[in-house]
């Protein structure tokens with residue numbers, strides 16, 4: 153166990169404010185999925201090989217962000233598809249290791265899957281009728297508990313009447329009915345931050361599933377967001393307790409098949425590395 157916890161190391165002033173720790177929806181979700189996965193990613197900071205699914209998401213997000221730089225009449229499927237190859241090239245220039253992500257024989261199939269996802273976007277909404285207020289917006293807020301919540305919102309739409317819609321693109325398929333809670337947690341997290349920042353509960357949370365062409369919509373209220381705040385703070389306390397005890401237990405589930413750290417996981421016969429010295433988790 154490290155002598156100084158990552159949470160304590162995050163006790164640094166941010167813009168003159170005292171912060172005890174910081175949490176993003178993805179890190180909170182990691183901990184809820186599996187505390188050991190959180191440890192591998194946020195405490196050990198182990199590298200993970202790029203996954204074709206994740207990189208497809210990054211490329212498609214990039215195109216959808218840039219699409220709104222164009223005049224409304226030019227936001228067509230043909231234009232979006234033309235933007236795909238340059239976006240992929242730009243990403244590889246920034247991260248050259250991505251070029252090795254797939255064997256050459258599979259690259260064209262992967263590009264085709266990117267095109268399919270992008271074309272499907274146009275079946276769920278018409279970008280020529282939208283003028284987003286923000287894209288890839290960094291948001292943060294400091295809760296009374298001194299926990300900093302932060303993350304990136306894919307898109308923020310603000311109606312002429314002032315109502316705010318938080319939009320997130322997912323390149324996978326929509327969850328089955330009854331299994332939406334995990335996806336909505338991320339959106340409620342962002343809604344909580346927006347509420348604290350703007351003083352108004354977003355009117356709509358909207359998830360666009362481009363893997364299946366479905367849209368999940370949710371209208372939050374203050375009670376929802378207060379419950380989300382309690383949940384986020386409880387997750388943070390659980391993380392701190394794990395830091396203090398060194399007990400980062402694995403929580404095997406079907407998501408293990410996507411975990412890059414199975415070889416180090418006791419649930420798969422592995423042994424985690426010794427905990428690192430003082431380091432900040434994110």
Ligand code: SF4
Pocket residue numbers: 186188189402403404405407408411412413414417418419420
């Ligand atoms: S393999 Fe499964 S149980 Fe092990 S760290 Fe990864 S997600 Fe957790």
